[in-house]
Amino acid sequence: MTLQQLQSTYEQAKAKKLALDMSRGKPESAQLDLSNDLFDPKWVTPPTAESGLDCRNYGVLDGIPECKRLFSELMGVPAEQLIVCGNASLNVMYDYLTQMMPHWYFQDDGKIKFLCPVPGYDRHFGMLAQLGIEMINVPMLADGPDMAMMAELVKDPAVKGAICVPKYSNPEGKTFSDNVVRAFAALQPACPNFRVIWDNAYLVHDLYDESDALLNVHEAAKEFGSEDFFIEVCSFSKITFPGASVSCVAASPANIAAIKARMNVQTIGHDKLNQLRHARYFKDLAGIKAHMRKHAELIRPKFEAVLDILARDLTGIATWTVPRGGYFISLDLPEGTAKRTAQLLKEAGVTLTPAGATFPHGQDPHDRNLRIAPTFPPMEELIVATELLTVCARLAIAEK
Amino acid sequence: MTLQQLQSTYEQAKAKKLALDMSRGKPESAQLDLSNDLFDPKWVTPPTAESGLDCRNYGVLDGIPECKRLFSELMGVPAEQLIVCGNASLNVMYDYLTQMMPHWYFQDDGKIKFLCPVPGYDRHFGMLAQLGIEMINVPMLADGPDMAMMAELVKDPAVKGAICVPKYSNPEGKTFSDNVVRAFAALQPACPNFRVIWDNAYLVHDLYDESDALLNVHEAAKEFGSEDFFIEVCSFSKITFPGASVSCVAASPANIAAIKARMNVQTIGHDKLNQLRHARYFKDLAGIKAHMRKHAELIRPKFEAVLDILARDLTGIATWTVPRGGYFISLDLPEGTAKRTAQLLKEAGVTLTPAGATFPHGQDPHDRNLRIAPTFPPMEELIVATELLTVCARLAIAEK
Numbered sequence: 001m002t003l004q005q006l007q008s009t010y011e012q013a014k015a016k017k018l019a020l021d022m023s024r025g026k027p028e029s030a031q032l033d034l035s036n037d038l039f040d041p042k043w044v045t046p047p048t049a050e051s052g053l054d055c056r057n058y059g060v061l062d063g064i065p066e067c068k069r070l071f072s073e074l075m076g077v078p079a080e081q082l083i084v085c086g087n088a089s090l091n092v093m094y095d096y097l098t099q100m101m102p103h104w105y106f107q108d109d110g111k112i113k114f115l116c117p118v119p120g121y122d123r124h125f126g127m128l129a130q131l132g133i134e135m136i137n138v139p140m141l142a143d144g145p146d147m148a149m150m151a152e153l154v155k156d157p158a159v160k161g162a163i164c165v166p167k168y169s170n171p172e173g174k175t176f177s178d179n180v181v182r183a184f185a186a187l188q189p190a191c192p193n194f195r196v197i198w199d200n201a202y203l204v205h206d207l208y209d210e211s212d213a214l215l216n217v218h219e220a221a222k223e224f225g226s227e228d229f230f231i232e233v234c235s236f237s238k239i240t241f242p243g244a245s246v247s248c249v250a251a252s253p254a255n256i257a258a259i260k261a262r263m264n265v266q267t268i269g270h271d272k273l274n275q276l277r278h279a280r281y282f283k284d285l286a287g288i289k290a291h292m293r294k295h296a297e298l299i300r301p302k303f304e305a306v307l308d309i310l311a312r313d314l315t316g317i318a319t320w321t322v323p324r325g326g327y328f329i330s331l332d333l334p335e336g337t338a339k340r341t342a343q344l345l346k347e348a349g350v351t352l353t354p355a356g357a358t359f360p361h362g363q364d365p366h367d368r369n370l371r372i373a374p375t376f377p378p379m380e381e382l383i384v385a386t387e388l389l390t391v392c393a394r395l396a397i398a399e400k
Numbered sequence: 401m402t403l404q405q406l407q408s409t410y411e412q413a414k415a416k417k418l419a420l421d422m423s424r425g426k427p428e429s430a431q432l433d434l435s436n437d438l439f440d441p442k443w444v445t446p447p448t449a450e451s452g453l454d455c456r457n458y459g460v461l462d463g464i465p466e467c468k469r470l471f472s473e474l475m476g477v478p479a480e481q482l483i484v485c486g487n488a489s490l491n492v493m494y495d496y497l498t499q500m501m502p503h504w505y506f507q508d509d510g511k512i513k514f515l516c517p518v519p520g521y522d523r524h525f526g527m528l529a530q531l532g533i534e535m536i537n538v539p540m541l542a543d544g545p546d547m548a549m550m551a552e553l554v555k556d557p558a559v560k561g562a563i564c565v566p567k568y569s570n571p572e573g574k575t576f577s578d579n580v581v582r583a584f585a586a587l588q589p590a591c592p593n594f595r596v597i598w599d600n601a602y603l604v605h606d607l608y609d610e611s612d613a614l615l616n617v618h619e620a621a622k623e624f625g626s627e628d629f630f631i632e633v634c635s636f637s638k639i640t641f642p643g644a645s646v647s648c649v650a651a652s653p654a655n656i657a658a659i660k661a662r663m664n665v666q667t668i669g670h671d672k673l674n675q676l677r678h679a680r681y682f683k684d685l686a687g688i689k690a691h692m693r694k695h696a697e698l699i700r701p702k703f704e705a706v707l708d709i710l711a712r713d714l715t716g717i718a719t720w721t722v723p724r725g726g727y728f729i730s731l732d733l734p735e736g737t738a739k740r741t742a743q744l745l746k747e748a749g750v751t752l753t754p755a756g757a758t759f760p761h762g763q764d765p766h767d768r769n770l771r772i773a774p775t776f777p778p779m780e781e782l783i784v785a786t787e788l789l790t791v792c793a794r795l796a797i798a799e800k
Contacts, residue, residue: 032456039441056432056641086486091667098498126665241456244673265526267491271671273644
């Protein structure tokens with residue numbers, strides 16, 4: 001299209017007064033419907049866990065046995081090394097950070113730095129910013145973060161940890177290679193209680209039958225004696241209901257003991273009926289995987305529709321990732337055009353995750369990255385929004 | 401009974417190798433059955449809140465409108481001044497304390513003191529101890545804590561707050577009088593961000609048709625401009641299921657704004673399907689009260705059975721409270737005999753809340769208070785356990 005054609009297409013779209021939302025990685029309604037059978041009372045009847053515990057009553061801090069077993073199989077971690085938690089794994093990460101903050105604070109005159117692979121997850125950066133933690137950008141390479149750079153940076157004792165999404169990363173959909181996972185395990189941080197928040201949010205969220213393989217970080221750590229580095233979390237948020245989920249944290253025996261010691265005074269415990277519901281509904285990992293294939297059937301066409309439009313309109317102009325799982329497509333435009341693209345798009349009624357959000361403090365140093373979340377809008381709206389996105393991108397590039 | 405009779409009764413009981421538990425304020429199974437209808441899928445069908453929000457999906461941090469309205473009526477606080485939270489109100493209190501800790505810490509060289517009406521709730525003291533907060537005992541009088549003493553103590557700027565159960569207090573079952581509530585509101589603390597954790601755990605937990613009246617502390621505070629002092633929490637734990645409940649925090653607009661600002665990065669949100677379930681099931685305060693009358697019918701006979709045995713066996717020897725609600729009876733034995741009584745009881749197979757637990761650090765300065773939790777054991781066991789308790793108390797007194 002010529003510039004004139006782009007402009008006229010844009011003006012026509014604007015006149016339609018659209019109100020489309022591609023901002024968050026939200027499941028669409030049809031995905032939620034896949035789990036409606038969870039409402040059946042049979043899953044909580046009788047409400048008694050395998051251990052004999054009445055899940056309606058008080059008791060048990062770390063999760064009921066059948067739910068621990070399910071997470072154990074899902075995460076590949078012994079049941080003794082995990083704690084089943086409440087609705088949001090974000091809350092589990094935040095809690096863990098607040099547990100560590102006083103320890104870290106008194107080590108180096110209050111200096112606390114975290115390594116942040118970028119582009120990354122905006123809510124991770126939001127947590128760290130609010131806790132006053134200084135964030136250091138580490139670029140994502142083809143198979144994960146720049147581990148040579150990380151190995152250097154951890155020599156600073158003020159670097160207390162890192163945070164990342166190792167599989168189908170947010171927003172790029174990349175899965176860390178075995179070498180990258182091993183390089184994490186091999187880090188030699190100066191900080192004595194260095195921690196990596198290993199946010200395994202998309203561990204079974206495949207778009208295709210064949211899943212990306214992620215090396216088990218707890219196993220890799222055994223080789224290097226670095227088991228205590230890793231705090232892994234995941235949840236059923238994008239498996240069943242983001243609004244009523246069950247989450248989990250897995251870590252070394254020492255870390256689990258520390259979390260439990262705090263939990264013991266922190267809470268009476270998490271929702272056990274929802275644990276029972278999920279454990280009985282899925283039974284095992286095969287049950288989860290069968291369920292995830294239904295999700296994939298619903299959202300794969302959406303990812304492919306977006307990718308087709310990007311290929312048609314932006315080849316040679318921009319680059320983007322082609323994820324095989326997760327919830328996002330990461331689009332890199334020419335330097336200095338992402339913000340303007342998002343602004344044009346917004347003025348035409350399409351909301352994206354704000355340009356820059358995939359970097360700490362919302363500061364994309366190259367102003368080029370946009371995160372596309374294809375799952376929530378209906379297909380027709382998604383196509384309209386994505387086509388408009390490429391129009392806006394080309395206009396922004398032309399302006400520059 | 402003569403000492404010899406007491407001893408022989410005790411030995412006979414011991415020979416039975418009982419295993420009875422009166423340690424925690426747990427509902428009995430029949431109480432939980434009262435809420436089994438919550439399992440009906442109709443409460444979450446359709447899963448759409450009044451606002452149009454799909455409760456299965458992401459969205460809304462402070463609670464769905466119908467659940468906020470229910471808590472608003474229950475707590476007598478405008479819906480804008482409350483946040484609906486997850487399973488455990490204890491977690492809400494802990495979270496709030498951790499939110500305030502850094503602010504308090506940097507005020508007075510790390511000195512943080514809290515005023516603790518005693519006897520009180522062991523889990524409150526556990527939280528404060530773990531956070532490194534120094535606890536100051538304030539005796540409970542007939543109608544609430546010694547407020548003259550509190551008024552003096554808050555002149556110390558290191559006194560950052562207080563924690564209490566204002567209605568059917570744990571363990572005494574006392575309800576603070578209007579004068580006591582007003583005296584809380586009238587406090588003039590030196591600490592600029594003084595907070596009272598107002599744990600209204602038993603606000604509708606009446607044993608009799610007529611409820612103790614508790615003055616609304618937020619209303620009382622308006623008179624003194626002390627609205628920011630009060631952080632009130634409550635939950636459905638002992639209304640529906642302790643294992644799958646919904647809790648709530650109510651506070652001044654400024655405090656709610658501060659909590660929300662933190663929540664915004666802390667979590668994706670709490671379980672909204674359970675909110676919807678509870679809101680639709682109860683509809684309004686009248687629905688909750690009707691439900692609570694069924695609880696009362698089940699547990700009132702247990703309270704009365706315990707009180708009858710205490711009156712029969714310990715009149716003139718010990719004193720105890722006669723609560724009109726809540727979950728506990730507080731027994732005061734002669735000085736220096738509570739620990740020994742609990743020990744004798746334990747050796748005979750009856751578990752009580754440990755003697756001393758109703759005081760900070762488990763230290764009852766007079767070693768006289770025992771907390772009796774009558775709700776969980778079946779009636780026959782409760783009678784056996786209470787009769788044995790009075791035998792042990794009389795033995796312990798005789799030993800002394």
